[in-house]
Amino acid sequence: METIIEERRASPRRPVPFHVKYFYLPPDVVPPSTRVLDLSIDGARIETLDRFPEGASVAFYLITPENQVIDVRAQVVHMEPGEHPPYRAGVRFTQLSPADRDVLQRALERAAHRVTHAL
Numbered sequence: 001m002e003t004i005i006e007e008r009r010a011s012p013r014r015p016v017p018f019h020v021k022y023f024y025l026p027p028d029v030v031p032p033s034t035r036v037l038d039l040s041i042d043g044a045r046i047e048t049l050d051r052f053p054e055g056a057s058v059a060f061y062l063i064t065p066e067n068q069v070i071d072v073r074a075q076v077v078h079m080e081p082g083e084h085p086p087y088r089a090g091v092r093f094t095q096l097s098p099a100d101r102d103v104l105q106r107a108l109e110r111a112a113h114r115v116t117h118a119l
Contacts, residue, residue, distance in 0.1 A: 011040035016111045019063040020046050034086055036062065041105060043074070043093055047086035052076045058091060064107040070100045 018036040034047035044062075052058060054076055062070040073095035080088040096104065 011042040013038035013040040013043070013045065014108070014112060015039075016108070017065050018107070021061045021063065037088065039104075039108065039111075041093075041101070041108065043077070043091055045088055045090050048089050049085045049087070051079055051087050052089055054078055057094070058089075062104070064103070066107070066110075068103050068107065070096070070104050070107075072096060072100070 016036055016039045018039060020034045020036055021032070032049050034049065037045040037047065039045075039062075046060070056076045057073065058076060059071075059073050062072055064070070072093055074091035074093050077090045077092050080090075082088065
């Protein structure tokens with residue numbers, strides 16, 4: 001029997017081939033690089049090399065397949081269980097400039113278009 005999970009997000013997420021470079025304050029010389037598992041205009045599920053407490057504020061860059069960089073500030077909503085990195089964090093965007101929001105929206109549209117044409 002298939003379990004149906006109700007979508008509670010304001011903006012449903014979709015899988016995307018984006019990378020993440022997150023950084024600490026003060027910034028590291030070489031920021032860690034991971035990936036996005038799914039993404040919407042309001043949030044994402046990302047891989048991290050560290051466990052973050054729920055409610056933590058995080059900052060990172062999303063790098064689109066076209067190498068556009070989106071500067072994101074977000075809040076950790078939940079961490080998925082796991083013993084070893086990479087960990088998985090669900091984050092809600094708290095700060096995204098209008099220009100970065102436009103870049104993200106266009107990148108999501110291109111990703112949806114690629115998925116549609118791949119089927």
